[in-house]
Amino acid sequence: MKTAKELLLGYLEHINNPDEAIKLFADDAMIELPYLASLGLNYQMKGKxxxxxxxxxxxxxxxxxxxxxxxxxxxxxxxxxxxxxxxAIVNSTSKPYHQLYMGRLVAEDGKIKLLREALDMIVVARGMFPDGLPQLPL
Known part of the structure; x- marks a missing residue:
């Protein structure tokens, strides 16, 4: 049975291989990026x-x-x-994306139950929105 650290390292290693990464998650797992809500974006992914x-x-x-x-x-x-x-580079804008993530992973029965990550929303807005920060939703 994998520990929380082994699961996080496995997830990070397989981030570009969804077929492998998804094997680490419980059926009722959740990924949360709560601060995406401040940009009007979906922040919660529930279920495999x-x-x-x-x-x-x-x-x-x-x-x-x-x-x-x-x-x-x-x-x-x-x-x-x-x-x-x-x-990385944001494909839709060709802008650079230099991000520091902070993540808390909760494991249950050797699977990822919850992964909650925090990230800099200004970096997201500058990279993802064509006009950068002026395009932020009110």
Whole structure:
């Protein structure tokens, strides 16, 4: 049975391989990126099918999306907290995407039950919106 740290490292390693990454998730798992709501974007993915579709779309959204500089700060068998970076290109705008993620993963029965990540919304807006910050929703 995998620990929370093993699950997080496996997820980060297989981020561009949804067929492998999805095997790490429980059937009722959830990925949350709560601060995406401030940009009017969906922030919660519930269930393996929804998570799989989210992961499948990453290569269409970004070029060279790969986690690096992974640091684990808290590590217990059921929970892990880490920081990890991405340096990619947003395909729709051709803008750079240099992001620091912070993630808390909760494991249950050797599977990912919850992955909650925080990220800089200004970086998201500058990269994803053609006009950058002026395009932010009110």
């Amino acid at each position: 099918e929804v998570i799989y579709n989210f992961l499948k779309n990453l290569p269409d959204t970004f070029t060279n999306f790969k986690f690096q500089n992974i640091q684990i700060h808290i590590d217990t068998p059921d929970q892990v907290f880490g920081e990890y970076e991405v340096n």
